[in-house]
Amino acid sequence: MANTPAKPASDDPAVLGEEPPRKGYAAMLSALLVETRSVMPSAGATGLSLVLVIAAMCFLASLALGAALSVSHVTSDWTRDLSGALTIEVKPTNAMTPDEQIRAVLYVLSRSEGVVSAKALGHEDMKALLEPWLGTGNVTDDLPLPHLIDVRIDATSPPDLEALAQAIVAVAPGAQLDTHRQWQDQLMSAARAAEWLAYAVLIVVAATMVAIVTFATRAGLSANREVVEVLHLTGARDRFIAAEVQRHFLHLGFRGGMIGLFLSLTAFLALALQGSNTTMFMVPMSGLRLEYYPALLFVPLAAALVSVLTARITVMRTLHRLL
Amino acid sequence: MRYGMGPEVLRDVSFHLAPGSFHFLTGPSGAGKTSLLKLMFMAQRPSRGLITMFGRDIATLPRAELPDLRRRVGVVFQEFRLLDHLTTYENVALPLRIQGRPEASYRDDVRELLAWVGLGERMQARPPTLSGGEKQRAAIARAVVAQPDLLLADEPTGNVDPEMGKRLLRLFMELNRLGTSILIATHDHALVEEAGATELMLKGGRLTIRG
Numbered sequence: 001m002a003n004t005p006a007k008p009a010s011d012d013p014a015v016l017g018e019e020p021p022r023k024g025y026a027a028m029l030s031a032l033l034v035e036t037r038s039v040m041p042s043a044g045a046t047g048l049s050l051v052l053v054i055a056a057m058c059f060l061a062s063l064a065l066g067a068a069l070s071v072s073h074v075t076s077d078w079t080r081d082l083s084g085a086l087t088i089e090v091k092p093t094n095a096m097t098p099d100e101q102i103r104a105v106l107y108v109l110s111r112s113e114g115v116v117s118a119k120a121l122g123h124e125d126m127k128a129l130l131e132p133w134l135g136t137g138n139v140t141d142d143l144p145l146p147h148l149i150d151v152r153i154d155a156t157s158p159p160d161l162e163a164l165a166q167a168i169v170a171v172a173p174g175a176q177l178d179t180h181r182q183w184q185d186q187l188m189s190a191a192r193a194a195e196w197l198a199y200a201v202l203i204v205v206a207a208t209m210v211a212i213v214t215f216a217t218r219a220g221l222s223a224n225r226e227v228v229e230v231l232h233l234t235g236a237r238d239r240f241i242a243a244e245v246q247r248h249f250l251h252l253g254f255r256g257g258m259i260g261l262f263l264s265l266t267a268f269l270a271l272a273l274q275g276s277n278t279t280m281f282m283v284p285m286s287g288l289r290l291e292y293y294p295a296l297l298f299v300p301l302a303a304a305l306v307s308v309l310t311a312r313i314t315v316m317r318t319l320h321r322l323l
Numbered sequence: 324m325r326y327g328m329g330p331e332v333l334r335d336v337s338f339h340l341a342p343g344s345f346h347f348l349t350g351p352s353g354a355g356k357t358s359l360l361k362l363m364f365m366a367q368r369p370s371r372g373l374i375t376m377f378g379r380d381i382a383t384l385p386r387a388e389l390p391d392l393r394r395r396v397g398v399v400f401q402e403f404r405l406l407d408h409l410t411t412y413e414n415v416a417l418p419l420r421i422q423g424r425p426e427a428s429y430r431d432d433v434r435e436l437l438a439w440v441g442l443g444e445r446m447q448a449r450p451p452t453l454s455g456g457e458k459q460r461a462a463i464a465r466a467v468v469a470q471p472d473l474l475l476a477d478e479p480t481g482n483v484d485p486e487m488g489k490r491l492l493r494l495f496m497e498l499n500r501l502g503t504s505i506l507i508a509t510h511d512h513a514l515v516e517e518a519g520a521t522e523l524m525l526k527g528g529r530l531t532i533r534g
Contacts, residue, residue: 041407041408227406230406231417231421232390232393233364233365233366233398234393234394234398234417234421234465235390235391235393235394235421235422236390237387237390240421
């Protein structure tokens with residue numbers, strides 16, 4: 001008020017806490033962590049409980065995100081491993097000797113495009129495969145066993161499996177191509193289900209957070225109705241009030257998110273330390289792979305963003321009804 | 324105007340405040356002084372009749388345009404309506420902050436004004452710790468800080484001693500001299516006498532003009 005009736009200005013520089021200007025990332029960080037005083041009273045105790053609820057939500061979200069990432073990593077591993085491998089089972093028949101069958105099959109394989117290597121498993125290999133199931137020494141030489149041929153194919157340009165199967169049966173009756181496809185399909189669908197479940201948890205957590213923040217924003221506005229009215233009468237636009245409220249929720253969301261992130265990091269590290277003997281949905285839960293830890297940082301940022309947007313939308317809608 | 328289905332609190336009230344004028348609004352308690360002020364600072368819309376502020380009909384004004392109009396009006400509420408969680412300084416600076424001005428541009432002005440109304444030492448105090456008179460002066464400072472085109476004050480000298488009352492009147496007259504129209508609702512006849520301004524008298528919901 002430059003033209004106020006003349007009176008010496010009170011020169012009292014000590015009164016106001018002036019913050020030193022900050023630049024760049026430091027400024028962004030301090031804006032997230034240090035709450036400047038809002039013209040809307042901060043919620044106080046409600047603020048703390050809200051932070052805790054958001055922390056719990058973010059903890060769950062981080063776990064779900066970590067699980068989803070781990071599962072998707074493992075399934076892609078499986079796809080790579082299994083689709084590179086085939087087995088041909090050669091059952092004994094009266095028409096040919098097993099050696100003839102194997103030779104015929106290997107010949108067909110060697111002429112097929114997309115086959116990288118093919119190797120008939122010898123008797124020792126078969127014993128090694130069966131002993132875990134039958135017990136050492138129980139695989140006797142006179143036990144009639146099918147012969148197996150392990151085939152590696154080029155996963156990028158695989159052979160025509162159906163034609164291959166037909167060609168094999170044609171040259172060696174009793175030989176059967178096992179593509180592992182059924183086994184792989186079942187594993188994959190179980191893993192996919194687990195992955196979707198994890199994403200569903202993420203969505204539910206996000207929706208819950210929206211609901212909680214909406215509720216808290218409404219409660220805050222009606223508790224501060226008097227303040228809102230004074231602001232309106234002083235000429236404040238809804239935008240101004242929303243900005244004040246959403247700044248408060250930015251801090252609540254981010255703080256809650258950081259606490260949740262910290263808890264989930266602790267959980268993943270504990271899993272990693274405990275060793276790889278835990279499995280969940282057939283996925284070894286030996287903690288989270290290192291490259292996925294940065295992805296978890298996304299959770300507190302998303303929490304802050306979700307609370308800010310929710311608070312803003314709620315304020316704008318509520319104010320329209322209020323006055 | 325009326326509240327809900329109640330009787331009409333104000334009727335056949337017709338007056339014009341010229342830019343830069345100084346008026347008092349008097350009348351017994353319950354005559355409708357506060358209601359009239361509420362209509363003028365657009366906290367209430369009239370149930371019938373025409374109210375034009377700065378050339379705009381406020382009954383039909385869209386909600387989005389209210390803030391611009393309200394910024395041209397400073398209000399001293401009867402019950403002060405300071406924000407309890409802010410300091411006195413922040414309360415007084417509020418209209419400027421709402422206008423989006425950076426704090427550096429108004430800090431000295433606000434301090435000067437606070438010193439002028441005798442609150443220089445109480446800048447960092449919060450309203451709950453202020454006395455009635457101090458709250459009133461803070462409320463007045465908040466109303467005048469943005470140099471509004473129109474100042475509406477509801478019993479602005481009700482809680483201060485006559486000495487401070489005169490001082491505040493001088494503040495209002497100074498503001499008026501700088502071009503602000505002033506309307507003060509008061510019971511304080513000494514104040515009216517001293518200012519010698521036009522008096523709008525409300526009685527039984529009707530208005531008579533004296534002076």
